[in-house]
Amino acid sequence: MFKKILIANRGEIAVRVIRACRELGIGTVAVYSEADRSALHVRVADEAWCIGPPPAGESYLRMDKILEVARKTEAEGIHPGYGFLAENAEFAERCAQEGITFIGPNPRAIRLMGNKTTSRAAVAEMDVPLVPGMKENLIDEEHAQKWAEEIGFPLMLKAAAGGGGKGMRKIDDPRELLNAFRAARSEALKSFGDDAVYMERYIENPRHVEIQVLGDRHGNIIHVGERECSIQRRHQKVLEESPSPIVDEEMRRRMGEAAIAAARSVDYDSAGTVEFIVSGKTRDFFFLEMNTRLQVEHPVTEMVTGIDLCQEMIRIAAGERLSIEQKDVVIRGHAIECRVYAEDPDNNFLPTPGRIVGLRIPGGPGVRDESGMYEGFEVPIHYDPMISKLVVWGKDRESAIQRCRRALSEYIVKGIKTTIPFHARVMLNEHFIRGEFDTTFIDTEFRVEDAAREKPFEKIAVVAAAINAFRIDQQKAKAAMAGGETRAMNPWKMSGRTRALNNQ
């Protein structure tokens, strides 16, 4: 096992990896940008090294600086977390050249799965179902027309280098085709530096369901169940759960086998996730892509299986065999993760960086807090606005939802607005409760229903606001009086002074 690991990341995932290392008795080296000296991962690591200015390009993405710290501290492994260098094959290779273990899969797996076209080709060889459509890219307009006829409408036009919903467009009518093709190409070039696009069938009521896999460096690959990730805002996941409300034992077995086959196509040897698009109508599933890293939403799988994916990933990188076999994987209960963003849910999800001046984390049974913040922490403006994750476990989906609702009601973050109230409202939504949603749900149906919701505590709010004003007025009056006794009598000036002191 490693003696020391460098964590090439920040925020909650860096804290998560540091915790896993501490529990395994492994020393930890944090790296941080100048904006992150006071970040939690710096405080809880054994060592911490500054690697540059705030912009990620000058710090968290600087392979040379990170490798230099690894050499200096004699770290034997580097865990990349997610984002930044996590899916960078070149970084994995450079680690290997330096004799440092990259805690992730082999570079070839990263490279092949990092591109839509090569990944589709790889998994197709293993008979993993793909969305009916093209395996190569479109050559020209004629080619596009030929394929459109074959696939049928509605269809999806996608950028080969795209991801996270970018560079995608739905085409309902043959007459839109050529214009859309041209536009998509130029958009893809602008966004990804690559104008390759391809077409495939549009999946109705699309749900996003993914399978967590674990492969070791001895050729063993297992799957540890699925996660439902269809609750998305602008194509970004905001809430995930496991198991999925639409997956039953038989479907899980089939999806699991497909995921293992996909992983095997690139000799996968770490924790990874195979994403599928599932038709909410037919429950057919099709390979979307494979993420060659630990996912943001890995805790829901941990909570239902009892497997510590982060620790397992480290053990695998250290050369150990998987500690569990497929038959040992037992799913118990149901888990839900809410991503807490520094965004104002009542103001179009505008980012709200700032200082956390008060914090109450929910507690009690089945509640897990995965956070990168603390009271007094200044949320920096340079990075992703996700500041924590609330994960709950219950004996079934209904219990988990009720527990999540309860936990959210205890969660207080003062100083900035967060998406906590948004999650509280999702937990009360009838469609969500029934498990009837697809990836468009939050941006369409939910938005409308949420805007029309009742607000039963309006009167209490008005009373609270008025009492608060009353208390402020009384304080001012008291301060003015107190000042007046000992000094010249100018109540206006005094009250100004008092206010200044109170604000200190």
Added chain:
Amino acid sequence: MFKKILIANRGEIAVRVIRACRELGIGTVAVYSEADRSALHVRVADEAWCIGPPPAGESYLRMDKILEVARKTEAEGIHPGYGFLAENAEFAERCAQEGITFIGPNPRAIRLMGNKTTSRAAVAEMDVPLVPGMKENLIDEEHAQKWAEEIGFPLMLKAAAGGGGKGMRKIDDPRELLNAFRAARSEALKSFGDDAVYMERYIENPRHVEIQVLGDRHGNIIHVGERECSIQRRHQKVLEESPSPIVDEEMRRRMGEAAIAAARSVDYDSAGTVEFIVSGKTRDFFFLEMNTRLQVEHPVTEMVTGIDLCQEMIRIAAGERLSIEQKDVVIRGHAIECRVYAEDPDNNFLPTPGRIVGLRIPGGPGVRDESGMYEGFEVPIHYDPMISKLVVWGKDRESAIQRCRRALSEYIVKGIKTTIPFHARVMLNEHFIRGEFDTTFIDTEFRVEDAAREKPFEKIAVVAAAINAFRIDQQKAKAAMAGGETRAMNPWKMSGRTRALNNQ
């Protein structure tokens, strides 16, 4: 199911029950003494009613006031938590008379199990093993001498009405017997108002292991595994775990059967705990007593079985059948609970009431916080000093200990001293790690080993203290300068003033 429940308790257990109710969709009524208006259970309940002055005898023990609130609020059930009225048969009866469900077992079970002599007699009929000794009380000195010969030395003299280690004494030598008998009698009379005492065999390397049982009102009784509670300070549990390091599958089965038999002897129909004394030498186990309530340490069982004991207890009281059968009880992994007391572990565990001015609760995988405190909370001097419990889960005992260590390192309580550092040191103790301890361990071996421990961070502490002094001096100097610019130049006076302002 109930629509509304009154929680006749305070602190963490009141919060625990309120959370269970909220998750079951049941309304909650909190009661509080005048010292507890700002307590967490008042803040998180749906309703809250003041029932009297701070002393428990004038508030939390006042059956009449509590029943009055229950009537007024139309609460259908009363959950007593632990302590206060939890094991008061009269209260259970009065609830029944008022048509309010007491969320606990039938009054006869409370009454029979509430007395050492009657409980021993009851379970003996079911062939539950008792510590070899007397089933009745001692009559006189002659009687004592006769029984002492039969049991052999060393033996234990115990008060029939005692509990929690009070009124117990070990006798090693026949010559001590008569004096000890007289002293024990008078002590028992003074402490419990009852001079009845009895004798039994002294168990070597005594360990305290208890079995959690669940009985419903339809005659079903199951057990859900054991808890190891031998880590005690002055006969008070401070740390519990499940499973016990000395219990294997076969022993668990036998102890479980004995516990079910004990419960059946009083038609037990709620969540309850059968305590056993186990010889660390022979692993023989003997019935000690039955606690007819939810235990402080119930969360460790919840974490390894996935069963919510608090919810289950409420369901049972509502007349539901047990939702699980014996064969469905599966123990996964290992859980440890640390009781956090407002006591100074480096000063003879002196109570440290006061205001919590800062709080960081540990997070991450497998960590559960059961707390009655919050930042800004004033720990009252009137009640038990336990302010929270930290519970961790790991895939095995070693993982759980490592996780507990990690979690304790993240736990910060500012404003008062707590037993958190004590627990951190227990987690590093070799005997504890190997599972080799008995109920005397903390007060004997551990105390010596702990006092002799190394303190590797002495230099860092000295440096930190000196820098802190330096920063205070600089602030004073700065404040004096700032004052000096605009006011009369008396730096001494100014620095005094500044200090006063800073202390506000």
Added chain:
Amino acid sequence: MAYIATYQGKEHRVAIEETEAGNYKVRIGEELIEVDLIKARENIFSLLIENQSYEVDVDGIGRNLFSILIRGDHFDVEVEDEKVKKLAAKLGAGATGRQDIKSPMAGNVWKVMKKEGDRVEAGDVLIILEAMKMENEIKSPIAGIVTGMSAVEATGVGAGDPLCVIEPLEDTAR
């Protein structure tokens, strides 16, 4: 003391009297309620109203404007002293069309789209801010003339910092 509390354009008269420390007699409209209030910590109150328990999170977000969070719902309530408000109404003060545009969040100024003297329509993008990998367009709420522009590209701004000033057309035409 009496206040006028306004939520979503609806005015409520709220009269408050403190009967003992932390206990308030509140008359809202015709209704009389008694409130037992504890400051659990800075800006978080525990309210007992007829024994119902509410945790209320109160933030001042502007002069007389409070953001109240209760059980997942935000309410922005403006509270003004009744006397002051009546006086202000009499004087007709405060009603001008001039728009001081302030930054709704901390971030960086990515693009400044208009300069001083430019004529803008309502909805025209004035400035694009950037924070946490997201862009946010600041649009003109009215048609008018940009009479002040303090935002500078590639510099940071805090929430509430002034960005620019728009004078309505009628005003500038005078």
Added chain:
Amino acid sequence: MAYIATYQGKEHRVAIEETEAGNYKVRIGEELIEVDLIKARENIFSLLIENQSYEVDVDGIGRNLFSILIRGDHFDVEVEDEKVKKLAAKLGAGATGRQDIKSPMAGNVWKVMKKEGDRVEAGDVLIILEAMKMENEIKSPIAGIVTGMSAVEATGVGAGDPLCVIEPLEDTAR
């Protein structure tokens, strides 16, 4: 600035210079270390010393006396200005046998066992406090005479409140 920091009777000379905000050059004995300090929140510091990260919890518990908590161990360290300490040593000030007994905790005075004028031996119980269901005996640290008793039965005391004064026998005999 130079300080004398004392832990368990052992004195350390600690010289400190702030090179830039939050960065300190510290000489402890012969050793020179550089410390990067951030106040994470009130009385909690994040220290980086040669890239080793420490969370340190610092509480003032008396004049010049700090309680430091690092990774589960408490250290009570007294820190005095080197110059002041030298001066005090020269003057021989501060060394008297008079004992001001203060309450080690908040609680209630349950029993007052001695009254003013009583002679006590070291270890005699003076007062019994009670808090949180536990009794705590306050014992005399020296033999002497009770010259002041401010504890009153059945009243509350705060941590640090004066309880009584014991004058050593030699002093009162003078």
